[in-house]
Amino acid sequence: MSPSDLVPDGGSHLLIGGKLTPGGGGVFTTANPATGETLGYAANADAADMDAAIAAARTAFDTTDWSRDPGFRAACLRQLRDALRGHLEELREITIAEAGAPRMLTSGPQLEGPVGDLGYFADLAENYAWETDLGIASPMGIK
Incomplete structure (x- = not known):
C-alpha cells in the first residue's frame, strides 16, 4: 500500500505563492x-517546486510591504510567535514524536527557544538602524 492509498488527496501539499500544490516528487x-x-505523509518537493517557491518569494519580496516596512515585518513575526505559542503543547508532542x-x-532549543526568538527578530526589525548618515568624506582635507 502506498501513501496515496492512505491519504485521500495523495498526501500533503506545499504552500507556494499562497496556493497549496502537490509536490512534484x-x-x-x-x-x-x-x-x-x-x-x-509529506509532499516531496522537486527542482520545479523549488524554482516555483523561489520565484514566489521573489515576487512577494518585490511587490509587498514585507521588504520595505519594518513595522509590518515585526507585526507579522509577533503574530506568528503568538500563534505558535497558542499551540505550544500540540507542537511539543509533534516535536517529540517527529x-x-x-x-x-x-522547553529550550527544540521548541520554546526558537518560538521566543521570533520576538527578538521583531524587536530587531523595529529598532535596527537601517540607515546611517556617514556624512561627507574629506580624505586628507580634500572636499
Whole structure:
C-alpha cells in the first residue's frame, strides 16, 4: 500500500505563492525515529517546486510591504510567535514524536527557544538602524 492509498488527496501539499500544490516528487512517509511508527505523509518537493517557491518569494519580496516596512515585518513575526505559542503543547508532542526530542529540550532549543526568538527578530526589525548618515568624506582635507 502506498501513501496515496492512505491519504485521500495523495498526501500533503506545499504552500507556494499562497496556493497549496502537490509536490512534484510525490509523497514521503514521516516516522517516529524512536518507534518507526508512521506519523503522516509529506509532499516531496522537486527542482520545479523549488524554482516555483523561489520565484514566489521573489515576487512577494518585490511587490509587498514585507521588504520595505519594518513595522509590518515585526507585526507579522509577533503574530506568528503568538500563534505558535497558542499551540505550544500540540507542537511539543509533534516535536517529540517527529524529531525524537526529549521532552526537557522542548522547553529550550527544540521548541520554546526558537518560538521566543521570533520576538527578538521583531524587536530587531523595529529598532535596527537601517540607515546611517556617514556624512561627507574629506580624505586628507580634500572636499
